[in-house]
Amino acid sequence: MKKTVTIILLTLLSAGLLNASIRPVRLTCEYLTDPSAVDVLKPRLSWINVSERKERGQLQTAWEIRVAGSMEKLLAGQPDLWESGKVISGESGNIEYAGKPLRSRQDCWWQVRVWDRKGKVSEWSEPAFWSMDYSIRLTGKLSGLVRHGRENFLCLVRLPRKA
Numbered sequence: 001m002k003k004t005v006t007i008i009l010l011t012l013l014s015a016g017l018l019n020a021s022i023r024p025v026r027l028t029c030e031y032l033t034d035p036s037a038v039d040v041l042k043p044r045l046s047w048i049n050v051s052e053r054k055e056r057g058q059l060q061t062a063w064e065i066r067v068a069g070s071m072e073k074l075l076a077g078q079p080d081l082w083e084s085g086k087v088i089s090g091e092s093g094n095i096e097y098a099g100k101p102l103r104s105r106q107d108c109w110w111q112v113r114v115w116d117r118k119g120k121v122s123e124w125s126e127p128a129f130w131s132m133d134y135s136i137r138l139t140g141k142l143s144g145l146v147r148h149g150r151e152n153f154l155c156l157v158r159l160p161r162k163a
Contacts, residue, residue: 020122027128037133046093062115074109
């Protein structure tokens with residue numbers, strides 16, 4: 001009997017019937033994908049849910065966000081900046097960061113998972129990224145080194161001369 005139950009559970013798992021019918025994709029921070037210079041103290045996070053099985057009428061009933069200072073910590077399940085816990089909400093846009101205070105030039109890696117209308121939870125999303133840069137807000141000038149997602153670029157900006 002125990003063996004039969006185990007086989008049935010494994011079959012259900014392999015068919016994806018125990019997972020949510022929706023999954024979060026296209027994660028953004030302040031409406032941007034992997035932004036390198038966010039100057040908002042509490043950035044807003046958003047995502048889009050897609051149906052796994054082209055199921056009509058599917059919806060999100062809850063979400064959970066985790067944020068870490070490195071991708072390694074995030075993927076190891078060690079979010080050191082914010083762990084929201086399960087939040088009962090159908091909202092998937094403009095969720096305000098509510099974790100530890102962030103400092104300028106801080107890297108933030110995040111993921112989200114959602115619950116569908118049947119109460120089934122999705123897998124964690126692919127990791128997304130943002131980097132804090134208060135210097136833009138304070139000086140109105142862009143830093144010399146700009147990070148876009150996982151790549152660094154040197155950005156040379158010609159500033160007007162003072163009269």
